[in-house]
Amino acid sequence: MDELIKKLKVQLIEILNLSDVTPEDFDENAQLVGGDLGIDSIDVLEIVVMVEKEYGVVINNKEIAEKVFTSLASLAEFIVKSSPTSSS
Amino acid sequence: MSDQTKIIYIAGIGIISPLGCGADATEQTLRKDRSAIAPLNAKVFPIQQPPPLPVGQVTDLPDSPLPRTHRLTIAAAREAMSGYSCVPDAVIIGTTTGGILTTEELLIKEEKDSKKYRYHGLTTVAEELADAVNCTGPALTVSTACSSGAIAISMALKMLQSGEEEWILAGGADSLCRLTYFGFHSLQLVDPKGSRPLDANRAGMSVAEAAGLLLLSTIKPKNPLGQILGCGLSCDAYHPASPHPKGKGAFQAMRNAINDARSNARAVHYINLHGTGTPDNDLAESKAIRSLFATPPPLSSIKGATGHSLAASGAIEAIISSICIQKGFLPANTGCIEPDPELNLKPILVPSNQPVSVVLSNSFGFGGNNACLLIGKADTPPSPSPEPERLPGPFTILGKACITGAGHTKESMERFAKLESIAGTLDLDSISEQLPVRKIRRLKRFSRIALALVEAAKQDSGLKQSPHSVFMGSGWGALSDTYDFLNKLQNSNEKFSSPIDFVGSVHNSATGNIAILHDATGANVTCSGGDYSFEQALLAADNFLTDTAETAFVLAADETNEHYSPLFDPSIDANAPLADGGGAFYLTRKAIPGKPALELIFYQKQVENSVNKLITTLGKYSSQEEYHMILAGIPASDASDGEAQLDEFMKKTGLDIPVIHYRKFTGEFAAASSVAAVMATYLLEENIVEAGKKILVLGFGKNLTAMKFSKQTA
Numbered sequence: 001m002d003e004l005i006k007k008l009k010v011q012l013i014e015i016l017n018l019s020d021v022t023p024e025d026f027d028e029n030a031q032l033v034g035g036d037l038g039i040d041s042i043d044v045l046e047i048v049v050m051v052e053k054e055y056g057v058v059i060n061n062k063e064i065a066e067k068v069f070t071s072l073a074s075l076a077e078f079i080v081k082s083s084p085t086s087s088s
Numbered sequence: 089m090s091d092q093t094k095i096i097y098i099a100g101i102g103i104i105s106p107l108g109c110g111a112d113a114t115e116q117t118l119r120k121d122r123s124a125i126a127p128l129n130a131k132v133f134p135i136q137q138p139p140p141l142p143v144g145q146v147t148d149l150p151d152s153p154l155p156r157t158h159r160l161t162i163a164a165a166r167e168a169m170s171g172y173s174c175v176p177d178a179v180i181i182g183t184t185t186g187g188i189l190t191t192e193e194l195l196i197k198e199e200k201d202s203k204k205y206r207y208h209g210l211t212t213v214a215e216e217l218a219d220a221v222n223c224t225g226p227a228l229t230v231s232t233a234c235s236s237g238a239i240a241i242s243m244a245l246k247m248l249q250s251g252e253e254e255w256i257l258a259g260g261a262d263s264l265c266r267l268t269y270f271g272f273h274s275l276q277l278v279d280p281k282g283s284r285p286l287d288a289n290r291a292g293m294s295v296a297e298a299a300g301l302l303l304l305s306t307i308k309p310k311n312p313l314g315q316i317l318g319c320g321l322s323c324d325a326y327h328p329a330s331p332h333p334k335g336k337g338a339f340q341a342m343r344n345a346i347n348d349a350r351s352n353a354r355a356v357h358y359i360n361l362h363g364t365g366t367p368d369n370d371l372a373e374s375k376a377i378r379s380l381f382a383t384p385p386p387l388s389s390i391k392g393a394t395g396h397s398l399a400a401s402g403a404i405e406a407i408i409s410s411i412c413i414q415k416g417f418l419p420a421n422t423g424c425i426e427p428d429p430e431l432n433l434k435p436i437l438v439p440s441n442q443p444v445s446v447v448l449s450n451s452f453g454f455g456g457n458n459a460c461l462l463i464g465k466a467d468t469p470p471s472p473s474p475e476p477e478r479l480p481g482p483f484t485i486l487g488k489a490c491i492t493g494a495g496h497t498k499e500s501m502e503r504f505a506k507l508e509s510i511a512g513t514l515d516l517d518s519i520s521e522q523l524p525v526r527k528i529r530r531l532k533r534f535s536r537i538a539l540a541l542v543e544a545a546k547q548d549s550g551l552k553q554s555p556h557s558v559f560m561g562s563g564w565g566a567l568s569d570t571y572d573f574l575n576k577l578q579n580s581n582e583k584f585s586s587p588i589d590f591v592g593s594v595h596n597s598a599t600g601n602i603a604i605l606h607d608a609t610g611a612n613v614t615c616s617g618g619d620y621s622f623e624q625a626l627l628a629a630d631n632f633l634t635d636t637a638e639t640a641f642v643l644a645a646d647e648t649n650e651h652y653s654p655l656f657d658p659s660i661d662a663n664a665p666l667a668d669g670g671g672a673f674y675l676t677r678k679a680i681p682g683k684p685a686l687e688l689i690f691y692q693k694q695v696e697n698s699v700n701k702l703i704t705t706l707g708k709y710s711s712q713e714e715y716h717m718i719l720a721g722i723p724a725s726d727a728s729d730g731e732a733q734l735d736e737f738m739k740k741t742g743l744d745i746p747v748i749h750y751r752k753f754t755g756e757f758a759a760a761s762s763v764a765a766v767m768a769t770y771l772l773e774e775n776i777v778e779a780g781k782k783i784l785v786l787g788f789g790k791n792l793t794a795m796k797f798s799k800q801t802a
Contacts, residue, residue: 015588017529038526042329045275045587053584060276 004076012072015050016043028072044069051075057082093470096248096316098302098463099255099309101407102168104160105298106144106394110167114404115411118419119439123393125282125294125423132156132264132297133189136582141273142282143264144296144395155187155207156263158216160299160400165220168257168301176303177253178225179218180244182236182260182399184595186210189265191656195574202662205655209563210595210616213261215790217301221257224693226791228624229616231399231565231595233453234362236260237300238402238461239613242319244304246631254306259403261299267570268295268398270577271590275329283365283396284423285389286374286435293364296395300403302410312466314410317351317446320344321632323558323612324456325603329591331369331452335376337609338362341458342380342448349462350471355446356385356462358418360405361435362450363389364396365423373450374431388436392423402451402459409447409463416443454591455600457612482687483629484800486639487549487674489541490766491519492754493667497544500763501770504753510763511667511755513648522547524605530588531601533668534566534647538598539605541672542641546606549674554606555639559613559629560599561621563758564656567649569593602641610638619659619723621646622671622762623793626688629675636677644762645670658725659756667755671762673769681802684772686765690794694729698792699736706741706784709796716781717771718747719764724756726789733788750785761787761795768797 009023018037033039047069048059057079059065068078103110106124107117117124128140129147152159161181187207194204206212210229218227230240237260244258262268272278272295279292304316322344324337331338346353362373370389377384390408397404412418421435445468449461492500493512500510519536520528522543528536538560546554569592577585591597596614603612611632615624622644629642647668654662673686690705692698706712722730738747750764768783770776777783779799787793 019529020525038529040327042275042530042587042591048276049274049584049586053580 001076001080004079005072008072008076011050012047015046026072030071032071033069051079055079056084093472094249094306095470096245097305097308097312097466098314098316098410099305099312100168100170100172100303101313101410102164102166102301103404103407104146104163105397105404106146106296109148109163111407111411114408115415118390118393118408121420121422121439123282123422125395128269133266141269141278141280142294143269144294144397145264146297154216155190157183157185157187157261158207158213160263160297161213161217161261162220164259164261164299164301165217165257168303169221172303174255176221176223176255176257178228178247178256179214179221179223180228180230180240180256180258181214181217182230182240182403183210183213183262184231184233184236184399185262185265185268186213188267189263192266192574196578202655202658208656209618211618218693224695226627226691227693228627231614231616232457232612233455233594233596234396234398235402235451235453235457235459236399238406238451238459239321241302241316241403241406241461242321242459243628243631245316245319248304248306250631256304257301258304259299259301260400262297262398262400264295264297266577267573267593270582270585271573274585274587274590277366279365282423283392285361285363285365285392286370286421286427286431286433287424288426288428290365290367290370290428292366293391294395296397298394298397298400298404300400300407302403302407314413314466315464315468317462317464317468318345318349320348320460321611322458323603323609324458325607325609326456328597328600329454331372332456333372335372337456337458338373338376338450338452339379340609341460342376342450345448345460345462351446351462353381356448357444358385358412358447359387360409360447360449361387361389362452363391365391369452370431374433378432384433386418386436387433388419388421390419390422392421405449406461406463409449412447413444413463413465417441418444454594455596455612456603457596457600482685483675484678484680485673485684485686485769486551486676487545488766488769489544489548490671490763491537491541491669492763493669497766504767510753513666513668527605530592532566532568532592534568534645535592535598535601537645537647537670538643539601541643541645541670542602542606545641545672545674554608555641555674556608556610557612557633557638557640558599558602558608559625559640559642561615561617561625561644561759562595563616563618563621563646565595565616566593566597567647567652571649571651598645619758619789620787620791620793621758622765623688623691623787623795627691630688633677639674639676641672642675643670643672644759646757646759648757657758659723668757669763670759671766679800681800683800684769685798685800687796689796690792692792694733694790694792699733699740702737702792702794703741706794710782712741712743714782715743715745715784716777717745717783719750719768719783719785720747721750721761721764721787723751723789730788733792761785765795772797772799
């Protein structure tokens, strides 16, 4: 999980061009959307595309999305839970 | 001569949409309350990841070598002009897609021949339209996303009210294409069941295609179809792709349209809603309506029948509004089964016959770009005008800025003063150095150039307050965003596309962002006129900024993209270094002695007699002795024609003053004339030009344009 969180931080910084944020600054438990980073609905959709492309995990339901995007940690948790490659 | 009480008649209408071809077919389909939304047909374009999404597509579009948007436009123009032998004095078209469907096909085939991309530019739609109706006046393009068509009609209204034009053909057109089909899907704004505006279970829009054109005139035709009573523009200045949650901008645009017509909300008999079917749009629009109308009049969105034809939607809905008035008929809110109680509106659920005199037609777009039209019966009496009439005059320049290969304004002008080249491409970090990092993180080169320009123009003005309105021109728009979007789409076999790139690719993305950063909630207009885009922005500002108290940013910018620029812009040599940048001004209508002033005094298509007309027009403004210098712009693609026009101009005027070919300094890019405008201002401000003398910035080639720069006297 820690590895995934680390990787997600790098990926989010890259796709959202958070050029003034380092992975060390990125608090995985902080509010992800509408928080200090200024992440909004368009960014969320960009993350949705990335998560599907990189992890094969589809997020297409508003209620689920709201929970998943609470924080980076909750996103990582959802990916682990839903990943087609995860142990099942 | 300005005359606010001039009546603007709808003389002809032309419409082609998923509902059918022509006004009669449109009316019949609306009366049946039938949705024309259906899965995308592979004949429009094939997709790699089935199933196809529901869209609004035009069937039986006549074949021709022109791209689909152009063909839709010509089809609508033929109907709008039928029965008329007049030649429009101007054409104004709203479009966001231009020839991109054809471009997408060429890119997929990896076509390298730049000639095949000649219809890519948005301006080519207006050019083909002008040719089809023999118009030699300005052929103008508005590209403000989904409000483009409504703003094109608004601009025609203002030009007819205040100018010398008598006939203008105006409207909007967009074809389906991969960019919008996959782009709106990536934003999760497409309803997989087809658009159901205002319904409790609505889940989005259906992307569509259409064209609508209105022949408008100050001369009463034999059988007028209605009147355009007023228009209202506004900008949310809130978010690039989502409406203001309380519908603040929508409210303002509706109120502006009603005020412009000197009418009142009670006089509105029917509202043709923007009503796209996305949860956010319909909610915001309902809030705006309930704020403005104590008891809303009958209302409906036709987008459940047509889909959302983007730039065309405002035009086809204005046409349908005029049909409603003529026929005493109100269309249903097709697709809405159970109105959403949260909206607290009562949409028309069954088409009905009832007399209608005044219709409010709403159009809202990306960038928070709003435009509303008030349309009335042909025999609506004119409202008395209590306000003093506007006299066309120059703009006072409060601040200026440019970006070139040499750097920002200071570096660029110092190099220019030494007669050294300023061509090139400034690196992105230097462009962005004065911009807030967090707020521009999603923005690419085009939007950053535009934002940096207005920021610098504001700093140059020394004013704390930003202007209320923004008018921008760009020949090619956001090329990097478009390239990134289409490239990712193609590389993933159409499985993945980037919502950020789609939002950034919209032609008016830069102006939307300017509005957000500067809280500019007034008119927000993006024009695209190839090498004359800055002049078109200036023309738009001239028509919409009517009050001496008003201020605006007027700018033009273009970015180069190594993949696209050499294919699209015929002036760019693929083997020569690229150049880009732009120029911006902070302008006011108020005269201020000692400050430089700028005025667009001529804009016409290049035809046999146009140099003579330019000379006659110049004569009306100043005597020849007053001119000190000419900055001449001849795009490389029109070098021989342009040189011949300049020669003819110099010979016929007998002017013996320096002529500077500014593109030799700026390099070749569509917005170069905006940099020339900054050069002219710099020469005046630095007193390099003799006191009392004026500078002309002339454009040659496909169009002939003239901007006059002078210092205002006490």
